[in-house]
Amino acid sequence: MNVDTLIKNARFVLTCDEQRTVLEQAGIAINDGRIVAIGNVDGFTATRMIDATDCIVLPGLINLHTHLPMTLLRGIAENVDLQGFLERVWAEEARIMGPKGTYLGARLGALEALLSGTTTALDMYFHPEAAHRGAVEVGLRHAIGPVFFDFPGPDGLEWSERIELTHSWPSLVEAIGGPHVPLYLMPHSPLIVNPEHLQQINELAREIDARINTHTSENDKENADTIAAHGDRPTALLRDSGLLDERTTLAHCVRLNDDDRVAIADAGASIAHNPGSNLKLASGAMDLVGYREQGITVGLGTDGCSSSNDLDMFAVLRLAANLARLVHHDPAAIGAEDIVRAATIDGASGLGMADRIGSIEVGKEADVIIVDASVPHLTPLRDPFTALVYAAGRSDVRDVFVAGEQVIADRLPTKVDQREVMEAARAHVEGRHGEDKS
Ligand SMILES: [Zn+2]
Numbered sequence: 001m002n003v004d005t006l007i008k009n010a011r012f013v014l015t016c017d018e019q020r021t022v023l024e025q026a027g028i029a030i031n032d033g034r035i036v037a038i039g040n041v042d043g044f045t046a047t048r049m050i051d052a053t054d055c056i057v058l059p060g061l062i063n064l065h066t067h068l069p070m071t072l073l074r075g076i077a078e079n080v081d082l083q084g085f086l087e088r089v090w091a092e093e094a095r096i097m098g099p100k101g102t103y104l105g106a107r108l109g110a111l112e113a114l115l116s117g118t119t120t121a122l123d124m125y126f127h128p129e130a131a132h133r134g135a136v137e138v139g140l141r142h143a144i145g146p147v148f149f150d151f152p153g154p155d156g157l158e159w160s161e162r163i164e165l166t167h168s169w170p171s172l173v174e175a176i177g178g179p180h181v182p183l184y185l186m187p188h189s190p191l192i193v194n195p196e197h198l199q200q201i202n203e204l205a206r207e208i209d210a211r212i213n214t215h216t217s218e219n220d221k222e223n224a225d226t227i228a229a230h231g232d233r234p235t236a237l238l239r240d241s242g243l244l245d246e247r248t249t250l251a252h253c254v255r256l257n258d259d260d261r262v263a264i265a266d267a268g269a270s271i272a273h274n275p276g277s278n279l280k281l282a283s284g285a286m287d288l289v290g291y292r293e294q295g296i297t298v299g300l301g302t303d304g305c306s307s308s309n310d311l312d313m314f315a316v317l318r319l320a321a322n323l324a325r326l327v328h329h330d331p332a333a334i335g336a337e338d339i340v341r342a343a344t345i346d347g348a349s350g351l352g353m354a355d356r357i358g359s360i361e362v363g364k365e366a367d368v369i370i371v372d373a374s375v376p377h378l379t380p381l382r383d384p385f386t387a388l389v390y391a392a393g394r395s396d397v398r399d400v401f402v403a404g405e406q407v408i409a410d411r412l413p414t415k416v417d418q419r420e421v422m423e424a425a426r427a428h429v430e431g432r433h434g435e436d437k438s
Helices: 068-073 082-096 099-115 128-138 159-176 195-208 220-230 234-240 258-267 275-280 288-293 313-328 336-342 345-350 384-390 418-429
Strands: 002-014 022-031 034-039 045-051 055-059 061-066 118-123 141-143 184-187 211-216 248-252 270-273 297-300 368-372 397-402 405-409
Touching: 002 034, 002 368, 002 384, 055 384, 061 099, 061 248, 061 270, 061 297, 061 345, 068 082, 068 099, 068 128, 068 418, 082 220, 099 118, 099 128, 099 397, 099 405, 099 418, 118 128, 118 345, 118 397, 128 141, 128 159, 159 195, 184 195, 195 211, 195 234, 211 234, 220 234, 234 248, 234 258, 258 288, 270 345, 275 313, 288 297, 288 313, 297 313, 297 336, 297 345, 313 336, 313 384, 336 345, 336 384
Parallel strands: 002 045, 002 055, 061 118, 118 141, 184 211, 211 248, 248 270, 270 297
Antiparallel strands: 002 022, 022 034, 055 368, 368 397, 397 405
16 A cells, blocks of 8 residues: 555654553554554555654654743743743733734744644644744644633733634634644633633633633742632632633643642543743642542643743653652652653643544554654663653654644754744844834
8 A cells, every 4th residue: 555654664653552552663654644554564655755763753742831922032031930920021022922923933933842843732822813823834733722811911902802803713723724623712810810701711612612721820829819819719710610621721730729639630621731831930849640640631831932941842751750759759750651641642632632643543643753762862772761751852853743744854844944934033023023013
């Protein structure tokens, strides 16, 4: 049989399937965007042959919480806590993050993500249409949706305009195209979206069949401010407005109490763990192992570049693993394979997409990355999961496929000109093309 793409001779294929299958000296056949065979692929011929000798092949990483356009704000808010960070960021957003800045920042962010082995991102930003257009152009599987605040945010939208955008959102996403993603609505957090508005978002989400993404209990002050403003903790406010269920991904959840944890586990909501951002903003140490033991699905994220400064999921793998061990004072608290699963199949579950992506299985969409292990820091190569979590880096990612399309080939993007993406972003930040108030 002739197929579109044949990946051959991989040292390891980490399928991340239910049985935790790991294949050695194996291949993958991809046709029409999907995986059609795994293992021995000698019987296939292909239009495009990829030699994966000395490489580790695994599902594309899933960044379950980020703000891609904030690449343009990298490095502007250093040595401040969450509240100080938000003050500085919001001022700069008003200056450069109109639709054009959002588009350019999303392109740069999507490029950084893909080069780092991330094939899917759950993104949150204003001007979601501009962000989606930018990220899809580069080839990322990009989930985003209208963001909600009680007050006009840097995008200047009133509440009624946010609702209007929600009604047109399904057709906007369809018009932009790109790899399949679910629809999302994104109340920023129960702190700045009041309970009445949360209920309204719940009704809207049911109307257009959207999933929910929000920030929850990132630090102690956020919890205290939420109680002061609305009389309850963020998780309880979400539950009472009908927003806490299996459609929902909660970013951070660093400072949950026992009631919050039980409510999230009972609801089947997922959590996006962002150790890089949490450590840098000194928000606290999330209990990855404890949440997993309670049956909560936990994926991994980078958060935005203005807090964690990059979109490097390999750094997140290592931080998540080491932080979990430190929290439990136990070097066996979590294994490297479970950390890789958190960034692949568990992230897919968080998106409600575990039937389509997150593992290498026949019939699934081909979101696959090839990591070059023929480098000194991955030699000798024993356990591939340990190598990925504790020794590999994002620059080891050589090739990236999203829905069967090769979007990174030998460390370069195939759909955009890398220099043009960087130069357009730089020019915009420096104001060489005028203020972005468009
Ligand atoms: Zn965030």
